[in-house]
Amino acid sequence: MKRVIAMGLLILICFVLQCTLFHGLSFGGIIPNLLVVLAASFGFMRGEKSGLITGCISGLLIDIFFGSTIGFYALIYMYIGYVNGKFHNIFYPEDIKLPMVLIIGSDLFYGIICYILLFLMRARFHFGYYFIHIILPEIVYTTLVTLFLYPIVLWINRKLEAGERQNEKKFV
DSSP states (O other), X not given: XXXXXXXXXXXXXXXXXXXXXHHHTOBTTBOOOHHHHHHHHHHHHHOHHHHHHHHHHHHHHHHHHHOSSTTHHHHHHHHHHHXXXXXXGGXXXXXXXXXXXXXXXXHHHHHHHHHHHHTGXXXXXXXXXXXXXXXXXXXXXXXXXXXXXXXXXXHHHHHHHHHHXXXXXXXX
């Protein structure tokens, strides 16, 4: 139960920070995608199911408040969480290289899918411009914020796992 509450609070806090604080700290209209960091982090820390659920809830929040249709961003974030969950077996908390590479790849995937489905389908063929002015700066900004956000998420996950192990020992 603690994990569900903690995940819900983390998703809500990251959503609020992304929409308020970082919106004010935007560079050229580019803000870091904290919810991609969160969905990817829970994916490779906890597995496919946890990443999928975190991504779904994160995407639904984006859909409800900013999307034109319900489910578009939820599906993208679900894929991000699920695919990152595939790397759960090779994840080591001490090594930050794998999480950084996966988060950069997830943000790149997010940007390219949004371009294809939101712009390319409407005959806007300026991928080079979109990549240089939107996708690449968002990846850089998200990566910089990840350096500060990821250790916090990792610490929370470790505390929750320690509490879960302690509760398991009580019942055995």
